Amino acid sequence: MSVMGGTEVTPVKAIPAKKSFGARLSKSMREFPMVYLGALIVLLLIVVALFAPYISHLNPSAQPNNGLHADGTPVAPNAQYIWGTDELGRDVFTRVLYGSRVSLEVGIFASFISLVIGTTLGLTAGFFGGFVDTLIMRFTDTVLAFPFILFAMALVAVLGPSVTNVFIAIGILSWGVMARVVRGQVLAVKEFEYVQAERALGASTGRIMFKVILPNVLGPVMVLTTLSVGFNILAESALSFLGIGVRPPTPSWGSMISEGLQTMSFAPWMLWAPGLALLISVLGFNLLGDGLRDILDPHSVTH
Amino acid sequence: MVSYIFRRILGSLIVVVGISIITFLLVYAVPSDPARMIVGPKAPQAVVDAVRIKLGLNLPLPVQYVHYMENLLGGNLGTSYIYNMPVSKLIWDRLGTTGILAVGAWVAELLIGIPLGIYTARRARKPSDYIVSSLALVGISLPVQWLGMVLLYQFAFKWQIFPLSATEGFRSLILPALTYGITGAAVYTRLLKSSMLEVLGQDYVRTARAKGANERRVVWRHVMRNALIPVVTFAGIDIGFLLSGIVLVEVTFNWNGLGTLAFEAIQQSDIPVIMGTVLFTAVLVVLFNLLVDIMYGFIDPRIRYE
Numbered sequence: 001m002s003v004m005g006g007t008e009v010t011p012v013k014a015i016p017a018k019k020s021f022g023a024r025l026s027k028s029m030r031e032f033p034m035v036y037l038g039a040l041i042v043l044l045l046i047v048v049a050l051f052a053p054y055i056s057h058l059n060p061s062a063q064p065n066n067g068l069h070a071d072g073t074p075v076a077p078n079a080q081y082i083w084g085t086d087e088l089g090r091d092v093f094t095r096v097l098y099g100s101r102v103s104l105e106v107g108i109f110a111s112f113i114s115l116v117i118g119t120t121l122g123l124t125a126g127f128f129g130g131f132v133d134t135l136i137m138r139f140t141d142t143v144l145a146f147p148f149i150l151f152a153m154a155l156v157a158v159l160g161p162s163v164t165n166v167f168i169a170i171g172i173l174s175w176g177v178m179a180r181v182v183r184g185q186v187l188a189v190k191e192f193e194y195v196q197a198e199r200a201l202g203a204s205t206g207r208i209m210f211k212v213i214l215p216n217v218l219g220p221v222m223v224l225t226t227l228s229v230g231f232n233i234l235a236e237s238a239l240s241f242l243g244i245g246v247r248p249p250t251p252s253w254g255s256m257i258s259e260g261l262q263t264m265s266f267a268p269w270m271l272w273a274p275g276l277a278l279l280i281s282v283l284g285f286n287l288l289g290d291g292l293r294d295i296l297d298p299h300s301v302t303h
Numbered sequence: 304m305v306s307y308i309f310r311r312i313l314g315s316l317i318v319v320v321g322i323s324i325i326t327f328l329l330v331y332a333v334p335s336d337p338a339r340m341i342v343g344p345k346a347p348q349a350v351v352d353a354v355r356i357k358l359g360l361n362l363p364l365p366v367q368y369v370h371y372m373e374n375l376l377g378g379n380l381g382t383s384y385i386y387n388m389p390v391s392k393l394i395w396d397r398l399g400t401t402g403i404l405a406v407g408a409w410v411a412e413l414l415i416g417i418p419l420g421i422y423t424a425r426r427a428r429k430p431s432d433y434i435v436s437s438l439a440l441v442g443i444s445l446p447v448q449w450l451g452m453v454l455l456y457q458f459a460f461k462w463q464i465f466p467l468s469a470t471e472g473f474r475s476l477i478l479p480a481l482t483y484g485i486t487g488a489a490v491y492t493r494l495l496k497s498s499m500l501e502v503l504g505q506d507y508v509r510t511a512r513a514k515g516a517n518e519r520r521v522v523w524r525h526v527m528r529n530a531l532i533p534v535v536t537f538a539g540i541d542i543g544f545l546l547s548g549i550v551l552v553e554v555t556f557n558w559n560g561l562g563t564l565a566f567e568a569i570q571q572s573d574i575p576v577i578m579g580t581v582l583f584t585a586v587l588v589v590l591f592n593l594l595v596d597i598m599y600g601f602i603d604p605r606i607r608y609e
Contacts, residue, residue, distance in 0.1 A: 142321030146585045147546040154581045157569050238551055241448045257449050264456050275449035282444040
């Protein structure tokens with residue numbers, strides 16, 4: 001993936017003509033194919049979430065008459081129910097489509113919460129140092145010490161189960177890593193000469209913090225936020241799997257997995273779809289985040 | 304060294320106090336009516352009032368916290384409303400079961416993760432590296448509960464190689480340990496790969512090669528020693544992730560440990576048990592991190608002076 005090879009540098013041209021957008025795009029696609037695959041998956045996920053009613057005309061909570069056999073068992077995949085039906089006779093395909101909504105909603109909002117808390121605390125700790133730094137980092141250590149799923153379980157149990165409480169719980173528990181990374185980055189940037197120069201010129205604290213340091217920590221923050229969306233989607237599925245996330249009949253991939261576990265012996269088709277949907281979605285965000293890191297890394301080294 | 308250990312212990316103590324404050328606030332300050340929360344929605348009002356008086360919930364919060372801490376220091380985590388038994392006893396009874404699973408899962412992830420990390424680092428930028436690295440990314444993206452279910456379906460239900468129940472000793476341990484191992488291994492693979500590549504690029508490795516040391520000696524004698532440091536650090540931090548993931552593995556495989564205890568407590572609104580397990584596991588994580596930090600001080604003397 002690297003462009004370090006000698007072939008890129010050998011011909012000493014005059015100033016190269018600016019390449020067209022298309023040419024640059026196809027070059028970057030060849031260099032970082034994984035980012036584009038990740039972006040494609042994420043885009044697809046968003047399209048599915050937004051247009052679920054147009055992709056399947058069925059209702060995800062409806063229990064049609066022919067959704068169950070006469071003996072009450074679910075229907076295997078057929079022409080009408082392409083991924084079969086679940087233990088209540090609901091269409092699995094439609095439920096998987098609609099399940100993307102909860103995943104995306106929780107993934108994005110939880111990441112936003114952890115982004116705001118993590119960046120604010122990391123920036124404050126790194127910038128002011130001293131006692132403020134110690135206090136914030138001890139607090140961060142404390143939050144990071146809690147086993148995530150157990151603590152989220154407890155928090156949702158106290159707040160009550162709902163989509164909103166699930167993303168609030170995940171969001172306020174998962175900012176620790178963000179705070180640490182931002183703090184580390186701020187400590188490094190603070191020592192750069194141009195930051196010292198800004199100080200010497202008498203720039204205000206606010207200006208240095210938001211106009212000088214913040215733009216320099218945005219790269220790692222962007223990478224971490226992208227990765228955290230995937231992580232938070234997994235967390236939501238874990239909570240719903242444990243039956244403390246989203247309430248039925250709202251379809252969630254996590255609760256579909258736990259239903260599949262109950263019906264494994266007679267309806268194994270319910271096993272695959274929600275799990276694969278989860279895996280592919282999370283993989284999409286991880287590919288995107290990893291790829292962004294690959295793209296941003298050389299930048300942060302040379303500057 | 305003594306001062307280093309002392310500072311670490313002090314730091315851990317502060318974190319433990321922080322943990323107790325957060326758990327305390329979660330039960331006694333966040334809900335609008337903690338007494339109602341503790342006894343559940345179905346209990347009659349008289350019971351709620353009795354609990355409020357008994358637990359001193361009518362007192363100011365700081366006073367309540369002091370009472371709470373007194374109980375904690377005496378090893379009293381409260382009483383389960385479902386089992387009518389001390390929470391500490393419930394936790395103690397299940398600790399061994401979870402411990403066995405945790406050790407199994409940990410061994411599985413190291414056995415899978417470390418060899419793959421070495422493999423990808425030594426074949427960096429070759430097709431085999433891309434394949435294994437892509438697989439590692441899939442491993443990180445796998446929902447552990449789903450992987451467990453798929454393995455359970457294929458190996459226990461369909462092919463019947465492993466038992467479906469969790470009561471057949473070592474044979475029951477393999478699938479759940481493997482489930483966690485596969486998802487956890489990927490982190491070790493990626494960590495070891497990047498740290499090995501970093502060390503491989505250093506001057507002293509080039510010197511070793513220039514002296515004519517063979518590749519095997521370079522990798523095992525010179526590179527691994529330094530490349531393993533971040534891996535060792537993570538292995539200590541991993542206990543937190545392990546305890547989180549194990550809740551899901553335990554529920555999937557019907558394994559009767561701490562995770563299942565907390566899971567059942569949530570379903571029955573058994574707040575003392577939920578908080579007890581959260582508090583206990585968090586303190587366990589702090590203890591492990593402390594141990595790793597102290598070990599680290601022995602391995603790498605530079606760290607003591609930071």
